[in-house]
Amino acid sequence: MLYYLRLIGLFLRASIQEEMAFRLNFVVNILGTILSLTTGILGIAILFHVVTTIQGWTFPETLTLLAIYQLITALQNLVIEPSMNSLGGIDGDAWTGRFDYTLQAPVSTQFLVSFRKWRLWSFIDVSLSLILLCIALTLVGKHIGLLQLALFVFNLCVSLLIVYTIFLLLSSASLWQQGIPLTWIFNSVMQLGRYPVGIYPGALRLLLTWVVPVAFITTIPVEVLTRQASPLVLVAGAAIALGLLALASFCFRMSLRHYTSASS
Amino acid sequence: MNLRGGWELIKRSYLGWLAGRGFYWTLTFGWMVPSLLYLFVWATVAGQGQVQGFNRDGFIVYYLCFIMLNQFTYPVCNWTVGDSIRFGRFSTWLLHPMPPMFEVIATDIAMKVVCTPFATLVTMMLLIFLHPALPFSLWSCLYFLPALLLAQILRFLMAYTLALLALWNSRADALLALNDTLIFLLAGEVAPVALLPGWLGILAMVLPFRSMLGFPVEVLTGRLSTVEIWQGFALQSAWVLAVILLYRLVWHQGLRHYASVGG
Amino acid sequence: MTESHIHVRQLSKTYHVPEREEGLLAAMQSLAHRRFKDIIAVDNVSFNIKQGEMVGFIGPNGAGKTTTMKMLAGLLYPTTGEVRVENYVPWERKTQYLRTISMIMANKNRLNWENTAIDSFRVLAAIFRISRADFQSMLEELVELLEIEELLPKLVRNLSLGERMKCELAGALLHRPRVLFLDEPTLGLDVTMQLRLRRFLAEYNRRTGATMILTSHYMADVTALCSRVILIDHGKLLYDGELAGLAERMAPFKLIRLTVDDSREQNASEIERTLLNASFPVTIIDQVDRGFSLRVEKGHAAAILTHVLGELPVVDISVEDPPIEAVIDQVYREGVYL
Numbered sequence: 001m002l003y004y005l006r007l008i009g010l011f012l013r014a015s016i017q018e019e020m021a022f023r024l025n026f027v028v029n030i031l032g033t034i035l036s037l038t039t040g041i042l043g044i045a046i047l048f049h050v051v052t053t054i055q056g057w058t059f060p061e062t063l064t065l066l067a068i069y070q071l072i073t074a075l076q077n078l079v080i081e082p083s084m085n086s087l088g089g090i091d092g093d094a095w096t097g098r099f100d101y102t103l104q105a106p107v108s109t110q111f112l113v114s115f116r117k118w119r120l121w122s123f124i125d126v127s128l129s130l131i132l133l134c135i136a137l138t139l140v141g142k143h144i145g146l147l148q149l150a151l152f153v154f155n156l157c158v159s160l161l162i163v164y165t166i167f168l169l170l171s172s173a174s175l176w177q178q179g180i181p182l183t184w185i186f187n188s189v190m191q192l193g194r195y196p197v198g199i200y201p202g203a204l205r206l207l208l209t210w211v212v213p214v215a216f217i218t219t220i221p222v223e224v225l226t227r228q229a230s231p232l233v234l235v236a237g238a239a240i241a242l243g244l245l246a247l248a249s250f251c252f253r254m255s256l257r258h259y260t261s262a263s264s
Numbered sequence: 265m266n267l268r269g270g271w272e273l274i275k276r277s278y279l280g281w282l283a284g285r286g287f288y289w290t291l292t293f294g295w296m297v298p299s300l301l302y303l304f305v306w307a308t309v310a311g312q313g314q315v316q317g318f319n320r321d322g323f324i325v326y327y328l329c330f331i332m333l334n335q336f337t338y339p340v341c342n343w344t345v346g347d348s349i350r351f352g353r354f355s356t357w358l359l360h361p362m363p364p365m366f367e368v369i370a371t372d373i374a375m376k377v378v379c380t381p382f383a384t385l386v387t388m389m390l391l392i393f394l395h396p397a398l399p400f401s402l403w404s405c406l407y408f409l410p411a412l413l414l415a416q417i418l419r420f421l422m423a424y425t426l427a428l429l430a431l432w433n434s435r436a437d438a439l440l441a442l443n444d445t446l447i448f449l450l451a452g453e454v455a456p457v458a459l460l461p462g463w464l465g466i467l468a469m470v471l472p473f474r475s476m477l478g479f480p481v482e483v484l485t486g487r488l489s490t491v492e493i494w495q496g497f498a499l500q501s502a503w504v505l506a507v508i509l510l511y512r513l514v515w516h517q518g519l520r521h522y523a524s525v526g527g
Numbered sequence: 528m529t530e531s532h533i534h535v536r537q538l539s540k541t542y543h544v545p546e547r548e549e550g551l552l553a554a555m556q557s558l559a560h561r562r563f564k565d566i567i568a569v570d571n572v573s574f575n576i577k578q579g580e581m582v583g584f585i586g587p588n589g590a591g592k593t594t595t596m597k598m599l600a601g602l603l604y605p606t607t608g609e610v611r612v613e614n615y616v617p618w619e620r621k622t623q624y625l626r627t628i629s630m631i632m633a634n635k636n637r638l639n640w641e642n643t644a645i646d647s648f649r650v651l652a653a654i655f656r657i658s659r660a661d662f663q664s665m666l667e668e669l670v671e672l673l674e675i676e677e678l679l680p681k682l683v684r685n686l687s688l689g690e691r692m693k694c695e696l697a698g699a700l701l702h703r704p705r706v707l708f709l710d711e712p713t714l715g716l717d718v719t720m721q722l723r724l725r726r727f728l729a730e731y732n733r734r735t736g737a738t739m740i741l742t743s744h745y746m747a748d749v750t751a752l753c754s755r756v757i758l759i760d761h762g763k764l765l766y767d768g769e770l771a772g773l774a775e776r777m778a779p780f781k782l783i784r785l786t787v788d789d790s791r792e793q794n795a796s797e798i799e800r801t802l803l804n805a806s807f808p809v810t811i812i813d814q815v816d817r818g819f820s821l822r823v824e825k826g827h828a829a830a831i832l833t834h835v836l837g838e839l840p841v842v843d844i845s846v847e848d849p850p851i852e853a854v855i856d857q858v859y860r861e862g863v864y865l
Contacts, residue, residue: 192301
């Protein structure tokens, strides 16, 4: 609806204005991203200095995985994480007590909490990740058809949806149990997605595929691009995303109810 | 030596930290994840064939020890000192009849007491789950203790000195991030230092980062000959001395600058 | 029967909070085993407020005033009871309801810290679906009333406390709410600012006919703005009516201030004895040199006056009602025995 789009535009504008006040952040942010990318690449390089494949994954393929991990993280940092952290993170509504004002606004609280804060510098992170992705894909050397590209973009959207729903779930939880930065826990677990999920032993791999679907977030999009990803997997990913969305929305509504009966 | 004051400080810090234990366990978990990641990566690699003297069990034990040691020596003062300088608490510390370092150490100990049980639990679970062969011997444990002590002193002082740079410029936390990155690459987290290629390996042997983390782990897991152990001690001691000198410089100059600018 | 704007019946709220004793050992025990306590914050409160009324909630800290107000604003679910504001049930938090009310809380900021005031206003206008025309006219009115013209393009974090409060107030009223909940709005402001805020609220009430509920520890706020007060203590509603009536019921006392001529050879303790020797009880609450302040029961005032004027060389005398602050202070300290 036009009303919601207009609000998103205003939120974006407000976030830009806030960030512009800190020009130093721009430099610090770029340096941080470059540092992070460099350590990631160096880590893989050191590893592949010693072996040629890990569980069948070559250096270029692992590099592609890193690029996609960075890409998804950058997109997550664009709006999902800043908005959700404005609720459940340090200095967020739940911690400072500003949530009462958020609740007062005559808009869906879920909408507000999902879109109200953007982090513009992440656009640069996204660009850097895309550059790395292109380099990695060139090293892989395989030809990527249009269909594959379309499936990849579709999968990327599914991944982002999964990330969004997980953040929503964790933010809901932070309304119950204030003081634990739950989204930090998720970010830590996401780190395990820097390498192909196959390296983990049985139980952990199952956990990372079906419980906290890190596999669907990072490993599968790479497989779509560089190998044959079975259509069953793609459908499963989409199903998981939609299921999580329903669950997360429900939990959020429950959390609102709980918050409004427990705070003083 | 105000021992009673010190004890009260620790108790106060501890109660505060205990109240926020969910928060600090989350932090602990965050510190463990990179090491866990590389534990599984290297274990998988070694599953395809030994890597320069490390088999699968070797890697698992190495990294589990690394996690515990990292947890034990992690310098919380990274953030607390910078924050306290920025928000004015540091000035209050300067007014107390105890050197501010006591406050910082008290917080450090408190955090460790609150977080170490959690880390220990996770490590024990992994130990049971992965059941690697344990290479500990009496001698390796004995040599481990001084290595641990020197490593903790080195790591703490290094981080504290860097954090004190906030006395000049509040944006000094960028340097702390750099410090963390170098530790990640060169202290034995990405890979045991012995496996680092070419010039990177040589650099890692010389710089203080291995002395903070990788070296004690290598001692404990029995990977070093007696000669190498004593060489390591010598290097650790040299770096500790160097950092002490650096600390004194930064402290005196920093304090003068802070006081003149009106902390 | 007049339709009440705000209708509250048998409202109650009980909290379930964790508790822990002091000390290291107890702290470690609480790691494994948490204990809870039931706290009754609001206990069977009922009242009706008409459109346009300005009502003050008074009571000691922790009495349940803010909790009651939050339930009316829809921020809290009650444990039991019924509330209707403009025929809405607050905690259903219907969009239409939220556009009708506004709650202002002390020390909690609605505006974006890192943005200019006017930009925050525009975002609020969009969220509350205020038409461009309405926004312009309301903004002009608020700017004129609050005198915040030069503050609009400034960053909120650069404003002083008083300036920020004015902008917060403007932001809270942009959508022309018909019901206002004000929780300690003058907290931390200097005397001039408090006066201006009171004048503003009275003016807003006059212009828009909005119903207002106000809690404040500054009795001056309540006496200046509210014709009616509701006294809440330990979650219970103890008094609902005019402020003057409260003083009448709480403190049926009179204060007698007198000054004694010091040319006569009487020392202070002799004067004291004479004063206390009246046929009715007298409490000396203050004494400076030859000046005395006495508290006596209303009914006994005349008799005591006669006694004092007869026995002592009084140079100056006045009889007053006790100040409302003293009354409330006594209520807060000693509780209410109605």
